[in-house]
Amino acid sequence: MSKPNFGGLDWIKFIAAVLVVANHTGPLLTYSGTADFLISNLLTRIAVPVFFMTAGFLFFRKLTDDPRKNRQALRGYMLKTGKLYAIAILLYIPLNIYTGYFSDSFTPYSLFKDIVFDGTFYHLWYLPALLLGLPITVLLYRKLSLKGMLAAAGCLYVAGLLGDSYYGLIQGSNGIVHAYDGMFTVFDFTRNGLFYAPVYLALGALAAKGKPPARTPFANAVLFAGSLGLMFAEGSLLHAAGMPRHDSMYVFALPATYFLFHWAMQWKVRSGKTFREWRVWIYILHPIAIVLVRGAAEATNLEGLFIANSLFHFAAVCLLSVGMAAAAVWLIAISRKFRPARALSSRLS
Incomplete structure (x- = not known):
């Protein structure tokens, strides 16, 4: 084979x-401020979802019906990612010092928040998100069907949307706002391993374990372009309405990432x-x-x-x-x- x-x-x-x-x-x-907004604030928002979906695909395709081997695979992946995260944390200590990270606001609790959720430098949040999101997705995979896993991860994503690009929708509800304000004392953003990562990891698991979609490369390219266009419209409308608290999470980023992934799987290229x-x-x-x-x-x-x-x-x-x-x-x-x-x-x- x-x-x-x-x-x-x-x-x-x-x-x-x-x-x-x-x-x-x-x-x-x-x-052009408008062109840069479309590139830097919208197009770039499918980058990390691509990382998560490919990580989910490559991890879940290795899982078997043997729970012991699956646990070993998860431990090995977590250990490898954890080592990379530890190296990255150490690499950025000099810049942390330069930027004033270890100022009066630095506490053991703030360090805990950053290591577990936010990252100790602005881009490192991806690694703790992967370390938290993968076990959550694996648990959903063990307990639910593929569709159930995706639905549960989708619910987490919806909750994350309300703390991110759709934050304006909950502004009139004091109870919900207070609940999110409470969560924001634990982490700074909902684009983390609890709300953001699982749905893309689950999409990767679906690609690994589900039936491959029967679409041509052209069809996947068109569907990706259409989804991306809708994401551009979504992001533009949300920003015009002043909705976002942060702007990492969009509804149409899901289909855009999904179709881009399957299109890339069909590319006849070497690496x-x-x-x-x-x-x-x-x-x-x-x-x-x-x-x-x-x-x-x-x-x-x-x-x-x-x-x-x-x-x-x-x-x-x-x-x-x-x-x-x-x-x-x-x-x-x-x-x-x-x-x-x-x-x-x-x-x-």
């Missing part, structure tokens, strides 16, 4: 990582392990690249080109992020080569 080709998923995750950079740099802001690992490190390292680009521009008096010009700033951050990611992957590969030698040396000593 031939090994399945998931090159399309690797490419779409790479594109999603670039979209995350766009979300944090505003590439078109210099030229490799190294390229796959680049995507992870682009995501983790790009805020450092933003700081380095700004610092270098100020040191060389090129602020007008690489800071004031948003498109050049975005391009420079992308290039530096890719370079830093490649270096990180290379260093990790080198360290792996020395591990067997160290292990053998310790056994012989």
